[in-house]
Amino acid sequence: MVVICLCSAKMIVALGALPIPAPLLGMLLLFALLQGRIIHVNWVKSASQLLIAYLAFFFIPVGVGVINYLNLLAGNVLLIAMLLVCLPTAAILAVGKFASKGRYRD
Incomplete structure (x- = not known):
């Protein structure tokens, strides 16, 4: 069933010229089918x-890709560090500010 969802998503992306990755669309399709109880969990278990x-093996290509772009990453270390620190901090502060104004408090 997982392979059927992936193949269906590849066909949809190819025929519709969609700008999203086929595996992502396949997982969304599989999720929708599971939530709609069209397919059962036992079928994909x-x-x-x-x-x-074997999930660890799927990260090997990502690691190789990162090694290929080490020069680009090294040139933008300060920008990457700021993004990794500033954006999560801003998001946490914004969520805290909005949550403190809400009607649900402890």
Whole structure:
């Protein structure tokens, strides 16, 4: 069922010329089918357990990709560090500010 969702998503992306990745659309399609109870969890359980067991292998291409762009990353270390610190801090402060004005408080 997982492969069917992925193949369907690839066809949808190719035919519709959509600007989103086919695996993402496939996972959204699978999620919608599971939530709509069109397919049952037992049908995807064995495949999902296998994918989770080998999940670490899926990060190897990402690591190789990062190594290929080390020069670009080294040139923008300050910008990356600021983004990793400032954006989460701003988001936490904004959420805290909005939450403190809400009607639900402890």
